[in-house]
Amino acid sequence: MAAEGKLGIQRCSDCQLLRHPPRPMCGQCHSLQWDSVEASGRGTICSYTVLTHPQFPGYDYPLVIVLVDLEEGTRLLSQLVDCEPAAVDFGLPVQMHIQEDADGFKLPVFRLAEDR
């Protein structure tokens, strides 16, 4: 769904349980049927790290990585952009947006929420 500018969360079509990362079977009811819901993109920072070394090509360092509690109840690992490393903290509200790289690859990333 990221290619369409959306953040999807996998949902069991039978018991409606949301699951992430996606997998083929529902661990609760064993259904193989699933669809997805569109996430609001709102969440809070559950944990974070700032990567400085080693530096791999294609990434901007220092790289702020966040584990986000999405308001729908699942978690997502992503990057926090447009944020000084010193400003990141536990519990801060964040908002997802889709970032497109030079190759046209689209990826959900987060910014600190403006209305925090």
Add this chain to the structure above:
Amino acid sequence: MPISLRDEAAIAGIGLTGFSKHSGVSELSLAAQCITAACDDAGVEPGEIDGLVSYTLDSTDEIEVARAVGAADLSFFSKINYGGGAAVGTIAQAAMAIATGQASTVVCYRALNGRSGKRMGQGVSGDIVTSDLVHWSWYMTYGMLIPGSWIALVANKYMQRYGVTREDLGRVAISQRNHAQRNPRAWGYGRELTMQQYLAAEPIAYPLCLYDFCQETDGGCAILVTSAERARDLRHKPAVIRGVTQASTQGQEQMTSFYRDELESLPEMEMAAARVYEQAGLGPDDIDAACLYDAFTSEVIMQLESFGFCARGEGKEMVREGALDRDGRLPNNTHGGLISEAYIHGMNNIAEGVRLVRGASTGQPDKPVNHVLVSSGVGVPTGALILGSD
């Protein structure tokens, strides 16, 4: 009635290669060298080996090793997944094989050119064709390529919740570096570490800095397991396997179990603790020393809680009291550990557990050591082992 593994098997031999940053030889050579060294240590001929156990990450297949060392016909061979999570799992497999008569002389081994050859943290590439590669794609896409980056998210949350400081992590690094000053095999031998140096180190993955990380090492380590009865007739005092288990819990991923309700505990290690204590008929008060898996300093503090040496959140107090030092409540990684001796993926910590039971560690505590706890990798499917003196 199921077979209990308590006191069925024992470690009779340990074998090491030299440790370096550039071995100049193949991983097969390292494997063959440490396996024959373990046989020498035990007083057993390599031609008696009928079982071999290693890690899926090991490049050296059992049959290559068997030909290289002139092993007997093999009736048992297995490899265990999940990196350092395999460490004491290899001993669990060996003990089961011996207790059930599948083999009589099993060698567990890990040999790697971990610095000069394939290093950790290089990421994966190519077609996404396995469930494991699909799993990594959720993290590596964002630049999370090194093990320290995965552990950092857990360490940061744990430290914030319980008020653990960088100095507390430093106490773990320095305690183990102090142990290494007595161990000429150790990379840290002759390289003392002060708190000032620790705190000034290069950041890598906040809150983890250089000295929070284990070594990268070229080397091999082998552990020879046989029946407790036979071990009593061999060269050394046996390190009897009182209990050993593997453990993986709900929501388990390999290093990235980020979706459990809380990040600041290690459910798989708590499972390993409960099982190994029950099997051994022992509890934390009976453990005299430990080799807690130490790919990162933060993991050691968290495991003090997982194994019940203190309550949740109190690991930092134990460390501040010097519990991990040679004269402390729980001398830990008295050879220097993965942080300051060598990174042989946890096998060298098992070897140190054997030395402690024999009374032969360079960091041997002055107190009697009757039971030693050894753990496997942290944040992965793991396991725990209790070795006892006979």
